[in-house]
Amino acid sequence: MRLVVRAAEVLGAERLIPITRAHVDSCLYHGEATVDFVERLVDGGARVSVPTTLNVGTLDLLHPELWRGDPATAERGRLLMDRYRRLGCRPTFTCAPYQLADARPAFGEQVAWAESNAIAFANSVLGARTERYGDFIDVACAITGRVPDAGLHRTDTRRAVLVLRLAPDVPQALRASDALYPVLGIVLGRRAGTRVAAIDGLPPGIAEERLKALGAAAASSGAVAMFHVIGSTPEAPTLAAALQGRQPDEEWEVTLSELRAARDGLTTEGAGAPGSAIGAVSLGTPHASLAELREIAGALDGSRVADDVELLLSTARDSLAAAEAEGTAERLRRAGAELLVDTCSYLGPVLLPSPLPVMTDSGKWAYYAPGNIGARVVFGSRAECLRSAVTGRVWRDPALWGER
Amino acid sequence: MKGRVLSAGEAWGQALVLREPLSLWGGLDPASGELIDAHHPQRGVSLAGRVVVMPSARGSSSSASVLAEAVRSGHAPAALLLAEADLILAIGAAVAAELYGHELPILVLAHSDLSQIPEGAHVVVGRDGSLAVV
Numbered sequence: 001m002r003l004v005v006r007a008a009e010v011l012g013a014e015r016l017i018p019i020t021r022a023h024v025d026s027c028l029y030h031g032e033a034t035v036d037f038v039e040r041l042v043d044g045g046a047r048v049s050v051p052t053t054l055n056v057g058t059l060d061l062l063h064p065e066l067w068r069g070d071p072a073t074a075e076r077g078r079l080l081m082d083r084y085r086r087l088g089c090r091p092t093f094t095c096a097p098y099q100l101a102d103a104r105p106a107f108g109e110q111v112a113w114a115e116s117n118a119i120a121f122a123n124s125v126l127g128a129r130t131e132r133y134g135d136f137i138d139v140a141c142a143i144t145g146r147v148p149d150a151g152l153h154r155t156d157t158r159r160a161v162l163v164l165r166l167a168p169d170v171p172q173a174l175r176a177s178d179a180l181y182p183v184l185g186i187v188l189g190r191r192a193g194t195r196v197a198a199i200d201g202l203p204p205g206i207a208e209e210r211l212k213a214l215g216a217a218a219a220s221s222g223a224v225a226m227f228h229v230i231g232s233t234p235e236a237p238t239l240a241a242a243l244q245g246r247q248p249d250e251e252w253e254v255t256l257s258e259l260r261a262a263r264d265g266l267t268t269e270g271a272g273a274p275g276s277a278i279g280a281v282s283l284g285t286p287h288a289s290l291a292e293l294r295e296i297a298g299a300l301d302g303s304r305v306a307d308d309v310e311l312l313l314s315t316a317r318d319s320l321a322a323a324e325a326e327g328t329a330e331r332l333r334r335a336g337a338e339l340l341v342d343t344c345s346y347l348g349p350v351l352l353p354s355p356l357p358v359m360t361d362s363g364k365w366a367y368y369a370p371g372n373i374g375a376r377v378v379f380g381s382r383a384e385c386l387r388s389a390v391t392g393r394v395w396r397d398p399a400l401w402g403e404r
Numbered sequence: 405m406k407g408r409v410l411s412a413g414e415a416w417g418q419a420l421v422l423r424e425p426l427s428l429w430g431g432l433d434p435a436s437g438e439l440i441d442a443h444h445p446q447r448g449v450s451l452a453g454r455v456v457v458m459p460s461a462r463g464s465s466s467s468a469s470v471l472a473e474a475v476r477s478g479h480a481p482a483a484l485l486l487a488e489a490d491l492i493l494a495i496g497a498a499v500a501a502e503l504y505g506h507e508l509p510i511l512v513l514a515h516s517d518l519s520q521i522p523e524g525a526h527v528v529v530g531r532d533g534s535l536a537v538v
Contacts, residue, residue, distance in 0.1 A: 031477065371441050
């Protein structure tokens with residue numbers, strides 16, 4: 001409760017309000033401080049008071065053989081994951097709890113979520129309400145069942161103050177591709193920082209997987225906890241609604257050259273030339289939904305990942321169970337894909353050591369993997385990634401970026 | 405100069421002015437204090453023992469853990485000076501104080517004040533949020 005009151009002071013809240021759910025990120029091992037903290041909670045007999053999901057941990061508990069690092073670190077990571085279960089948290093171990101039907105908050109629900117992509121998704125795509133919570137405060141809110149009445153829990157703070165529009169020079173092929181969303185997300189994060197932005201001029205009814213990729217990238221390059229996409233997100237049926245009837249502080253046109261620069265920043269210098277060899281392809285950051293696993297299985301049907309390439313798909317253990325039950329997981333494995341749960345391939349030594357670059361369709365993976373695991377990265381659309389995985393060489397769709 | 409106190413404490417050290425926002429998770433190695441974000445122009449500098457001027461934070465909610473772990477390992481910044489209140493960092497410092505009895509002051513200052521702190525200047529932070537640049 002002391003931490004929740006501290007948070008209220010920082011945020012300038014006058015009261016606390018109840019929450020219905022929490023999503024806790026603190027279960028990922030970052031050193032002994034993370035263990036020291038949870039041991040104090042366990043020793044004190046603490047329990048969460050609302051349904052609480054857990055974010056990714058250090059290792060895949062269902063496939064521990066995929067961990068290729070120091071066994072002592074794996075042990076500490078495992079211990080931390082276990083301690084959060086003892087507090088009464090549900091062992092979901094996913095960064096995309098919104099893809100679990102029974103953990104998905106409804107419109108307007110007040111929750112305490114951590115994990116930057118999940119925060120952006122809950123606020124933006126679901127219309128649930130959470131402030132940008134981080135480690136320690138997430139579980140403190142889950143135990144007390146209370147949050148400060150401040151920030152994005154309040155209607156007025158959810159108003160867009162910045163409007164982004166795609167310039168007319170952005171090609172139709174790119175507008176229709178999944179590759180637009182992580183790249184636009186990087187631009188959104190840079191332009192918005194901590195502000196709430198509205199993106200205008202995209203076709204209505206954008207699939208939630210694309211909004212997931214947009215938000216994850218925006219929460220990597222910036223501190224974006226909420227965005228609106230006019231015609232797609234629930235608090236933005238119109239631009240006027242997203243602006244809550246007021247004028248924006250700033251409007252900005254995103255040109256093709258700004259998008260290309262953001263895309264180029266996601267590929268390590270010197271990597272990614274068409275036809276150059278890759279060592280691995282990593283998809284599923286944030287965790288792939290069951291729909292995405294089916295889509296990837298469909299795209300790979302009849303082909304096989306090149307012998308010297310590792311194709312790693314990260315997903316939630318619940319989604320994997322569903323994919324196993326319906327045969328999708330088997331189809332993926334038959335095509336040469338490996339499935340990783342409970343963690344993510346950029347958090348620790350999971351990928352086979354290789355001097356060759358790793359290709360990904362995730363803006364977030366591309367952003368963090370060089371610093372976290374020292375990987376050289378090639379960013380591409382999902383179709384580019386899958387075809388490259390099969391051929392073992394970087395394949396580029398020449399129509400996508402208007403660079404033919 | 406005086407700032408709003410997000411985390412109280414006394415500290416002094418050389419100013420390190422970050423030219424771009426930094427996420428401590430993925431950006432700071434808590435075991436060494438080194439800036440490791442491949443996208444950051446100041447990659448490779450050490451934050452350990454410095455009074456770090458951060459125009460704004462960004463990114464991951466794991467930054468609270470990374471800050472607490474940097475305190476535990478003895479490689480944390482001496483103080484953080486921000487332009488905007490940041491809950492994640494404030495909580496990281498609060499937990500570190502609770503677990504290890506180490507105070508890491510975090511202040512929020514006006515942009516106009518922050519921009520007056522030159523790189524390398526010796527900065528003294530007081531418990532009341534006062535700031536002296538010498």
